Amino acid sequence: MSGLMRGKVVLVTGAARGQGREHVLRMAGEGADVIAVDLCATLPGVAYASSEPTDLDTTVALAEESGQQVVPLVADVRDLAGLRDAVDGAVEKLGRLDAVVANAGICIPSAWDQVTEEIFRDTMDVNVTGTWNTVMATAPHLVTAGGGSIVLMSSSAGLKVQPFMIPYTTSKFAVRGMAKAFAAELARFGIRVNSVHPTGVDTAMGSRAMLTQVAKASMADPRLRGMLVNMQPVEGISVEDVANAVLFLVSDASRHVTAHAMAVDAGVSEF
Template identity: 65%
Template sequence: MAGRVAGKVALVTGAARGQGRADAVRLAAEGADVVVVDVCGPLPGVDYASATPADLDETVRLVEQQGRRAVAGQADVRDLDALRSVVDGAVGQLGRLDVVVANAGICIPRAWHRITPEIFRDTLDVNVAGAWNTIMVGAPHLVAAGGGSVIVISSAAGLKVQPFMVPYTASKWAVRGMAKAFAAELAQHSIRVNSVHPTGMATGMGSGAMQAALGEAMAENPRPGAMFTNMLPVEITAPEDVAETVLFLASDESRFITAHEIAPDAGVTEY
């Protein structure tokens, strides 16, 4: 089925690469124009390389390659005013907003006793406050459009305990609840809000440096490592796999689905 989101405009945060880029390109391939936002600069405390302006430019190129328009903006999702300025300006150019994908996030795995106050604060600021800011600047445009879909990218760690990442797990449970709370209030405007809960993905965040940090924590306490095992015989998934779920929730195919958790997680949360 082609054109599943034809005529819609979507906002995707953390769009310079990885999951955000995959979401933006998949939505564009099905007919959406896309507002792509990323900080394109140093992320606090992470073990992996941060995205660059060139990465965001590449996302724009890939969206335009699908024959759709892309409006890019650099903003830190922790900065409500900066994010609002970018989104309002982009909506002014594209004419409307129908879909919000709150994707930007960080993960800093550590054994519990090696987590610093800074790691805890930064993770909650980006993953939770950043998601709240994204919805707060996007939802008024969805109200003006007469409805739409908000998609909050959580994690398998937002459905099940995952060890060696206390701040990340706390943040992903928080945004799961946030999605439900927004769904209850935004329903009167025909806006649906759902959360997506992937298993481990092959992205920059899940790169060798982060895996090394996870391995260090696991070496101190190997037993909980089994909690990362997927039920299906796959070690890791691709961001393009999760983008299919995002597309479904952005499309009218899911028009009666709201306040739910959708888990393209290879069964990890049931194992």
């Protein structure tokens, strides 16, 4: 580790496991104190298992092995008031906030005519409103700190249409636009905002149950399955691959990078 984040404080949502856990571990390993936020309860409508409090405990324990402070927050990104109160308390404890990784999100694959009102609403509530809430609860602290970096986790589905995922694709295009819009208005405060767009990642969201759900949805039109194939001959990427990109964007190594949509997608968005 190179100490790229030494002396800084980073907040990560969806931190209990998967990509979120890796972001917490990477930031702590690079010298940052971390605020680790997760719902630790049942996610709406998903095929994969939801995180539990013990998952967040594991993330904290692993990150603390780096010698950094880690403040766990059990909070719902859909609840702005509750999230803001929790974040304010954690920032007061650690003294500042320098970077944010808005990672929390869900995906519920379905053919277009099987998408219910609940599926659409739940996806937008977590992926779009939850991301907006995260920025609104944290950006004032970055202003106070004199600047910083915000990374919004989108998807290759925010760069290229992915069939059988209309609510998810809609939400991730929205996150991409949100990043650019916040980048414009927060630039004067020295705050950079970028989005990251992974292909399928080896996490619970990419579990066998999730793949089975995608395969079932794709039976509606098998011709479209090729749209989900990566250009590189890999089925998916690792959490470390995504964390590498996020670390670059939150660190001073990318001090002049903002309003950028960074693809870590094995070429799927161009294939």
